[in-house]
Amino acid sequence: MHQRSQPSYTASVHPAIVCVDLQTAYLPSLRRSALQGVTCTIQPGEFVAVLGLNGAGKSTWLQSLLGLVPIQSGSAHVHYTPIQAATIPQIRREIGILFQGGGLVPQLTALDNVLCGRLGQRSSWQTLFGFDSRDRAQASQLLHQFGLRDSAHQITRRLSGGQRQRVAIARLLMQSPSILLLDEPTAGLDVLATRHVMELLAQLNHQGMTIISVLHDLAIAQTYARRALIFEAGRILYDGDCHNLAVHFKTAEQVER
Amino acid sequence: MHQRSQPSYTASVHPAIVCVDLQTAYLPSLRRSALQGVTCTIQPGEFVAVLGLNGAGKSTWLQSLLGLVPIQSGSAHVHYTPIQAATIPQIRREIGILFQGGGLVPQLTALDNVLCGRLGQRSSWQTLFGFDSRDRAQASQLLHQFGLRDSAHQITRRLSGGQRQRVAIARLLMQSPSILLLDEPTAGLDVLATRHVMELLAQLNHQGMTIISVLHDLAIAQTYARRALIFEAGRILYDGDCHNLAVHFKTAEQVER
Amino acid sequence: STQPPTSSNPVAATQGQTASANSLNQLRVVFPSRSGATEVQTKANAIAALLSTELKMPVIAVIGDDTAAVEALKAEQAEVAFLSSRSALKAEQLAGSRLYLAEVRPDYSGGHTYRSVFVVRNDSPLQSKDDAKQNLEQLRGKKIAFTSPTSGSGFIFPVGDLVKQGLVENRDRVKEFFGEVTYGNNYAGALQAVLKGQAEVAAVSEYALKAPYITPAESQQLRILHAISGVPAHGVAIDDRVPADLRGRVMSALQKLNEPANNALLKDLYNSTELVSIDHTRHLAPMQNALKQAGMEP
């Protein structure tokens, strides 16, 4: 369905992500750090659902893996590369992230936003006068798959909430990363689009891509993910398979209240 | 739980909302109008779920009821008051709306944002130097109920996505309207917060408030709403009770693809 | 700068030689936009046209303020300039240009020199004294309105006199002698300040005491407290790149403006009626002296 240009990522033998006692800076407003000791190992090709209440630190964790949130103590490795200022460009080439809210450029068209996903693989000179027709064709095709063919030349600001979310996911796929981090990819999507996106993720995962997705819907998590991490106040409370998630979540709720 | 200052809205004998063949302006990008003939009647005290695919026109419909999207043809009445330029201020006093995305002022604290819900009931002079302590107490209490006591004095921009959504709902409740329109109130909320918000809405509905909420989760719609409107390409495809929504939705999907 | 006047800096000197060797094929004359002069470009073009026919070579009229005129002479971007006496001294120092003609106006008491005057209201308690020092001494602590810090009669000469009498150290310390110092921006502004009682004394030139600067009725309310004579009039400077023979022709062409047929051109522009030939050094000596006393470069 989606032609991958670099299908090499299944060959890796290192764990995709290793975090050991990861902590972020103290936040006066929280009177604790957003992450206060996250330890976990994620193997290549896994499909992990990240669950937890609002403010548990899920987004912060994903961002820390890309060097967007400074690490205070502990360590994090991506494919055995430690996350440090010097290695961040390299790591960003391997990881794609979907931000909560999308992070689209509101003044560009849907197509241009999707094409922006290619910037990392093209030099500044190559993109000075726009993208080549192969890239454009691929971006169009992605939008088509997401049911946005007619909106391709619309300014992103004008799209409905769900349409914008799909544009953001399409942009992410243009990057063809080997690890995908997604922060609530189905927020604002209708039932159909939700199913569509999750099945797409499942398919990419099947082809070997490592997928880590924040989700709020336990049913969806159980259907698509094989492993769940439940966050609670900056720590991992549960790390295991996706059976009986509701039960594990209940204990999280009890801890909270 | 939530003290209502004007419990008079149950006494109304008029239908809360009547729309007859409501149409909005032609959009060149869609090659049709966003709403192309919406007809429905909603009685006071109903709890209506609005469902439909992305771009079906749900948000546009809600906004048109507040005069935010100009009506091209057809008519819409709120408590038998036609929606016209002259009547819009009066209508806005009776309807509260939660926008997709929240529409909070990012530089104000959570508490101040909630207090802004009271602006409509206070004159400009009364709020020139801030709000009185009764309003402040009530806003604090709402934030407390939503588990945001510790974040009350945080700048809204700093809150997590779910926290922001809850602040927006709290602001809406400060308005004490008799009709509540909600555009995806549970987007980005965790399981607990989702349940919390929906139960709150159910309780307000129980006290007589008319509630119209866009939802994407059929299970939630079935649990809380008594009536569903399924939108499709700017029209109402299904208007009826909430049994077997999935079946009705299937037909919507078939129409779409 | 301590360099002797005529040889400015080495760059200009060498370039001056090469340029004059090439002999000039056009003449650029700068007409500064003096306060009160309007539509200068149009009027200047008319004079340039006259000069062009007289000299049988292209003459271009360019506008700029006094400082810019000096910079243009220095940068070999102009050959002739109408200049104030202050600027003429600087032009000599920087560009080796010298003043050859001076402007005569009927309201100048000395023909091509005029007087700088301290003016008070008729009802002022200040009285003229015979001794210059005593006369100026009474101004200590008073509110004064100068014309502008670059005006010869409205600032440089008055300050030079104050320094000469030992009342003021230099132009930067004027504020320590007077109670309050303001600048009228032009003669009219300074006189209005005295007329309206906002200043007790104004320093202007003698010819400012009538229209168009003030009305005759206003003039009745004022009297001169102290006068300094010998302020050199503005004139025409010619750069040293202009060979002597051409310079002579330029001078006589300019003096064609004195003839009745052309005199209106001159009068329209700067209100002067005649251009008389003068000696640069002698004409500007009083200004040179006043500048030195005021503590301004050269």
Add this chain to the structure above:
Amino acid sequence: MKDVRVKFRWIVSKSKLFMILAALVLVYGWALQGLKINGTLLQKSVPHMIDFIYRLFPPDLSVTDVAIRALIETVQMSLWGTTIGAVLSVPIAVLSAQNLTPDWLRWSATLLQNAVRTVPSIVLGLFFVSATGLGATAGTLALSIYTIGYLAKFYQEAIEAVDPESIKALQVGGASWSQVAQYGILPQVLPLGLGYTLYMFEYNIRSASVLGVVGAGGIGFELVNYIRGFEYSKATTMMLLLLLVVTSIDFLSSHLRHQLEKL
């Protein structure tokens, strides 16, 4: 069918682009011939340019105290002038903002703004001289009106850049016009508005044209007069002091805005 339409649209948009480009070239060409630029001249003038800069140095530090006194004077005038101007600018800006004010009212506010901008500083100065005579009072008043010409425009820009969703939400919630301004717009505009105001404060400190006319003196006026009087090295002292002031205000501005945003 569809493809033809797309192709057609592409051609239309390309030819439109081409026409715009051609028009631009024409306009710039027209402007260029009006300037009568002489290219060869520029080359041999490099030594003159260097010489000009050379003559600005070294700064004559003997006038440092004069400079500082002039600076203090100007700061006092600028402080009041900018403040009065800023206060007067707020209503004009609000009335000119597209997202706040109905069109008919907006046009008159915009016209007022344009009129204030059109009046040159010399006319403002002379007007206030006729009101209060030469000196600092006239200077301050002239500055304050001059300030409106800028700040009203900049405030308007800032107001128009506010997040429309948040304003819509307040309006729909029944907030009055002034409540929307106070609770919705002010918090969002404050950092940028503060930056512009401090920028204007700095501009007014440098301003020579307004204050010179009314004889109010100040550092900009002294600076211009040193240049006019050919005392370039004294002028350099003034410029260095001004650079210090400009940089400090710039620093203060970015610091304050940082604080505001962190609040």
Add this chain to the structure above:
Amino acid sequence: MKDVRVKFRWIVSKSKLFMILAALVLVYGWALQGLKINGTLLQKSVPHMIDFIYRLFPPDLSVTDVAIRALIETVQMSLWGTTIGAVLSVPIAVLSAQNLTPDWLRWSATLLQNAVRTVPSIVLGLFFVSATGLGATAGTLALSIYTIGYLAKFYQEAIEAVDPESIKALQVGGASWSQVAQYGILPQVLPLGLGYTLYMFEYNIRSASVLGVVGAGGIGFELVNYIRGFEYSKATTMMLLLLLVVTSIDFLSSHLRHQLEKL
């Protein structure tokens, strides 16, 4: 325990507020005494003020052709001056923007900006006279440098106001620095930047101080000279023409930005 802490924080914040207020009152008071305002003077000067305005009317329309010719001259200079200045401002603005450039580089760009702003227009004018002689060329070049002092600052403000999320997303996607600028920042900055540029174009058309020095003429220069020559009613004609120009450019600007946003 908690309540005490809250109370304490409240007291601290209130006393901080009080101290800031007290400091403000002191500073404004200090500035006020420096101005030596004479209140009684203002009252009896109302007739003078009215008389001043009275003398501006009626406009002397006989100089309309002079005004239009001067205007065309200025438009030509302003067009090139503003364009060159705008082009030079872009890199300086980008290098000064907090959200794009590392601190050490940012400081030098900011210093350059401040230095340009510090140099008064008369010095710029004289510098270019020594380069190209008196006239339109020097005027255009002086305008273009003068323009940098403004536009670099305004562009910087616009760049700093860009939505940080969208920039972050591109950076994380591996886009290079220049790609982020081209695809992330430019589209967001364009409408505001265009507004500022047209504003500067208009400012340069009005500017008298820059062009007057180098004798490049123009409408602002003629206007000031009419005022200086006591020909107020001719000056009024100039001002009316300028008002027309300012209003048209303002209209054009808001129209263009509207188009850009609707695109």
